[in-house]
Amino acid sequence: MKIAVYTPITAFQNDIGDVVRLFYGEGAAVTAEEMADAQLVHAHEESEGQWCETFVLTSMDGHREQNTLSAPIVSGGLEEKRQLKRLVKRCCYMLLKRVSGRRPAWGSLTGIRPTRLYYQQLEKGKTREEVRRTLSELFDLSQEKIDLLDEIISAQQGLIDRRARVCDLYVGIPFCTTRCAYCSFSSGEIGDGHLVEPYLKALFREIEACAGMAREMGLHVRVGYIGGGTPSSLTTSQLESLLNHIEKHFGTMEEFTVEAGRPDTLDEQKxxxxHHHPVTRISINPQTMNDETLVRIGRAHTAQQTIQAYRLARHIGFDDINMDVIAALPGENYAIFAHTLEEIRKLQPESLTVHTLAIKRSSRLHEEKYAQREQDVARMVALGRQTAHEMGMRAYYLYRQKYMAENLENVGYALPGCFCRYNIDNMEETTSVLALGAGGISKCVMREEEKILRAPNIANIEQYIERVDEMIERKHNVFSKKQID
Structure with missing residues (x-):
């Protein structure tokens, strides 16, 4: 079903479209000029200190449904826009919920960081119970999702560092042995490796320059994360050289994660x-323990290789290992996903990240027009949570993505004491991040101004190599003393 959306507030066009997609799926919201099965018209009025929003949905046969919602006008910049947008989206949501007969688990929320709303309510002086009531009554979240948010907020207590001169370090390795069918990242298959050495040379230059900049500005790099891509797709000597450069210029960090990722890239030497370096946490990611699925999605390893890599890491002495799984992979049902979780339960990692498949526009699955089956997805995600709890873990961060099956979420679970602070900082956007390498997006958190300055690195590997000095300058312009004082 396609619904043509008209609004007099053009800045909210995409936000209204997001609400339409909650009920009718990707591609449902089109502009007023396009052919559609129904028309959704928004009217906005301001009178006697009140905002008044009305949405009218008219079908091709002339049937009309309407909803109107009012609220006191809030004056004052960012908060005014935020409150008006929420009112508009809520009015639209209530109409489409009534017409469709559906209730999304996340209610009217369409953003990728639901915890941010929870924190905003707490900052207004509300108690936890009052926040829960607001999430239910105003935003229509299910009790299950409210409980999940509550669990995450509790887990994060004492772990969020809001000091202005603290920052995190992210280093990106944009290479993989193969490209997964669901992947939309700018990573390149490593192929014959001809770009790896030039890339590392540019990256080492950026590491040295940005470490010097951090020292000049008095920035303390608290935690680090090497991601990708697949960092362990580098040879042992290449990866060791990278770790040496990071340690030389940034020193030892309180937490340091290496996303080892694919089991087929790991051997005892690597x-x-x-383990010889001050790395405190690694990820070994099966995604699934079903070999047929691994072939289908383009992974170059087996379930047995995952088990072998995990046991080898344990034998060597790693005591904080994360494993990722994905619910709703092509060809998988509830029983297959349950098998994956049972195999991970046997291994007993310190953390488990349960992703929901998101079919992004630049992925192979999108190009092949893969259609998701929805009936099992919510049950899979619920089983992931149940399994994590049974393993003694708690949810400590989450994020949502567009194009995700049933508009669900990705959740990180971990044993108490093993919560990854980089993941928390990155999702909550409470700490500045120096992001190095192709595709990295550095963030300077401006607390008093309530904004975040971003310095993106170009994603194309060859362009990054050629323009690394420009990437360094972008960060210098953002992380100036004047801007972080």
């Missing part, structure tokens, strides 16, 4: 080398 794992021992990583």
């Amino acid at each position: 794992l021992r080398m990583i």
Whole structure:
């Protein structure tokens, strides 16, 4: 079903479209000029200190449904826009919920960081119970999702560092042995490796320059994360050289994660080398324990290789291992996903990240027009949570994505004491981040101004190599003393 959307507030066109997609799926919201099965018209009025929003949905046969909602006008910049947008989206949501007969688990929320709303309510002086009531009554979240947010907020207590001169470090390795069918990242298959050495040379230059900049500005780099891509797709000597450069210029960090990722890229020599460095946490990601699915999605390893890599890492001495799984992979049903979780339960990692498949526009699955089956997805995600709890873990961060099956979420679970602070900082956007490498997006958190300055690195690997000095300058312009004082 396609619904043509008209609004007099053009800045909210996409936001209204997001609400339409909650009920009718990707591609449902089109502009007023396009052919559609129904028309959704928004009217906005201001009178006697009140905002008044009306939405009218008219079908092709002339049937009309309407909803109107009012609220006191809030004056004052960012908060005014935020409150008006929420009112508009809520009015639209209530109409489409009534017409469709559906209730999304996340209610009217369409953003990727639901915890931010929870924190905003707490900052207004509300108690936890009052926040829960607001999430239910105003935003229509299910009790299950409210409980999940509550669990995450509790887990994060004492772990969020809001000091202005604290920052995190992200280093991106945009290479993989193969490209997964669901992947939309700018990573390149490593191929014959001809770009790896030039890339590392440029990256080392950026590491040295940005470490010097951090020292000049008095920035303390608290935690680090090497992601990708697949960092362990580098040879042992290449990865060791990278770790040496990071340690030389940034020193030892309180937490340091290496996303080892694919089991087929790990051997004893590489794992021992990583363990020799001050790396506190690694990820070994099966995604699924079903070999047929692994072939289908383009992974170049087996379930048995995952088990072998995990056991080898344990034998070497790693005591904080994360494993990622994805619910709703092509060809998988509830029983297959349950098998994956049971195999991970046997291994007993310190953390488990349960992703929901998101079919992004630049992925192979999108190009092949893969259609998701929805009936099992919510049950899979719920089983992931149940399994994590049974393993003694708690949810400590989450994020949502567009194009995600049933508009669900990705959740990180971990044993108490093993919550990854980089993941928390990155999702909550409470700490500045120096992001190095192709595709990295540095963030300077401006607390008093309630804004975040961003310095994106170009994603194309060849362009990054050629323009690394420009990437360094972008960060210098953002992380100036004047801007972080």
